[in-house]
Amino acid sequence: ETGVTQTPRHLVMGMTNKKSLKCEQHLGHNAMYWYKQSAKKPLELMFVYNFKEQTENNSVPSRFSPECPNSSHLFLHLHTLQPEDSALYLCASSQEALRETQYFGPGTRLLVL
Amino acid sequence: DQQVKQNSPSLSVQEGRISILNCDYTNSMFDYFLWYKKYPAEGPTFLISISSIKDKNEDGRFTVFLNKSAKHLSLHIVPSQPGDSAVYFCAAKVKRHTGNQFYFGTGTSLTVIP
Numbered sequence: 552e553t554g555v556t557q558t559p560r561h562l563v564m565g566m567t568n569k570k571s572l573k574c575e576q577h578l579g580h581n582a583m584y585w586y587k588q589s590a591k592k593p594l595e596l597m598f599v600y601n602f603k604e605q606t607e608n609n610s611v612p613s614r615f616s617p618e619c620p621n622s623s624h625l626f627l628h629l630h631t632l633q634p635e636d637s638a639l640y641l642c643a644s645s646q647e648a649l650r651e652t653q654y655f656g657p658g659t660r661l662l663v664l
Numbered sequence: 665d666q667q668v669k670q671n672s673p674s675l676s677v678q679e680g681r682i683s684i685l686n687c688d689y690t691n692s693m694f695d696y697f698l699w700y701k702k703y704p705a706e707g708p709t710f711l712i713s714i715s716s717i718k719d720k721n722e723d724g725r726f727t728v729f730l731n732k733s734a735k736h737l738s739l740h741i742v743p744s745q746p747g748d749s750a751v752y753f754c755a756a757k758v759k760r761h762t763g764n765q766f767y768f769g770t771g772t773s774l775t776v777i778p
Binding site for chain 1: 666668698700705706707708709710713753755763765766767768769770771
């Protein structure tokens with residue numbers, strides 16, 4: 552595996568479900584990110600982790616809970632989501648936090664019913 | 665408030681001709697600009713960037729132009745190839761006391777017609 556991988560690629564969940572998105576980077580980077588892309592809207596940065604420590608949380612609701620056990624893995628735990636949370640969730644990584652070039656995964660397409 | 669805008673959601677160009685993708689921004693404190701390319705079912709990939717101290721950066725068939733007075737950024741692809749068909753996002757960076765912040769446009773879908 553190379554680059555940034557994300558699983559699952561597609562996810563359908565009910566509003567009462569709990570699910571997790573997984574991201575793994577094989578680039579030796581120290582920073583990882585979660586982005587949200589809703590239809591017709593620009594990419595929104597959700598969380599930034601640098602050396603496993605969360606450095607940014609852009610006013611994301613608590614129903615989204617990130618976890619970074621090490622520099623290569625990043626999770627996004629989801630619970631009691633709303634239909635408006637349906638979007639493409641992209642993971643990215645870079646050598647240092649918020650450096651110019653970030654490498655993106657393919658994303659998880661989430662549908663909340 | 666959207667600080668980076670791509671006002672053309674789509675663009676069609678004949679193979680071999682020039683593709684020009686445009687991006688406008690509002691924040692004069694942006695100091696670095698990037699273009700990403702995204703194929704369906706894949707994540708965005710970095711394409712080319714430019715610092716605010718420059719007005720042009722070229723990499724093969726791709727050239728980015730920056731007009732700071734107009735707060736306008738453009739990406740030129742010449743000659744355009746069918747494989748260039750993708751969604752192109754522009755992004756801009758601003759330094760904050762906590763680090764850098766990136767703002768993305770909504771993307772322009774480019775179709776290169778063989």
